[in-house]
């Protein structure tokens with residue numbers, strides 16, 4: 001690819017990226033989206049195009065998509081070549097991949113151009129900004145929206161991978177209310193604030209929540225830890241690690257094998273119907289190489305209250321890459337809209 005000059009480049013292809021693209025395209029900014037590359041490396045990292053929702057089954061909490069037969073709508077809204085690549089719709093609520101294809105198509109309908117590649121490197125030290133796609137070449141951009149999301153951390157157990165979406169999840173708020181988890185014993189893995197929050201949230205639906213933590217005390221803040229200790233529906237297993245997720249094809253997850261971290265080789269099994277990993281997220285900011293201000297956890301810092309401006313004027317951030325608190329598709333889409341409006345106003349002011 002030779003050097004091209006763009007008004008607005010959006011990096012990322014989750015709800016934030018596509019919602020920013022739809023708004024920007026309708027505002028005549030001719031956005032160019034880098035949606036990520038289809039590579040084994042991205043597959044392993046969970047960062048293939050279409051973002052985190054492409055990794056899940058049904059999405060029950062995205063406004064505007066009640067359960068129903070969406071098959072005919074998908075057939076009419078999506079181009080044949082992309083529809084053919086998708087699983088048939090089976091009369092339930094919208095799935096993550098379906099929702100993401102619809103968002104991508106909506107942005108494309110208004111003229112968004114899409115490149116299926118990663119941005120490997122950026123140079124924000126001069127204007128126009130320079131972006132370097134993995135496939136080579138260089139793109140110059142007057143304005144950039146970073147919407148590269150974050151990836152949930154997993155333990156990396158083969159059994160964890162085998163039961164993802166069949167009882168193993170990394171998002172209690174997203175999946176906790178699903179019928180497969182209601183009134184059943186569940187496991188949450190982790191010991192920080194989010195693990196305690198997830199356990200507390202799940203205790204509203206589950207018959208019992210087992211919080212499994214490698215260390216002898218929780219890392220969560222005192223007040224959060226006390227909340228877990230006081231909750232009669234949460235049992236904490238200290239000095240314990242998840243060794244294996246147990247289950248079968250028909251039922252999904254049926255139990256876990258736990259191992260003591262102090263007495264190696266000592267294992268116990270627990271019958272549970274779900275396993276929730278709450279061991280943090282990694283924001284996709286490594287490619288920025290320190291050129292935007294980041295939090296200690298490597299999330300992009302929004303420099304103004306309720307605005308998406310970053311530490312470099314003309315670079316905006318949207319979605320989970322700048323949000324380690326809400327981490328929902330609808331909040332990511334909301335900040336994508338905000339970033340496009342912020343970019344439009346910034347471009348109007350600086351570039352006429």
Ligand SMILES: Cc1cc2nc3c(=O)[nH]c(=O)nc-3n(C[C@H](O)[C@H](O)[C@H](O)COP(=O)(O)OP(=O)(O)OC[C@H]3O[C@@H](n4cnc5c(N)ncnc54)[C@H](O)[C@@H]3O)c2cc1C
Nearest residue numbers: 013014015016036048051052119149174319320327328329
């Ligand atoms: C298993 C699972 C289930 C979930 N279920 C729900 C749910 O039911 N409801 C809900 O509201 N939320 C759910 N979430 C959370 C939701 O998916 C996220 O909050 C949302 O997707 C964040 O959107 P985003 O646009 O910020 O980025 P992401 O969805 O993280 O997408 C960003 C994408 O940008 C691309 N990208 C990254 N780096 C680059 C680069 N350098 N160059 C080009 N492209 C790049 C990648 O394809 C990456 O995946 C779930 C998350 C997971 C993991």
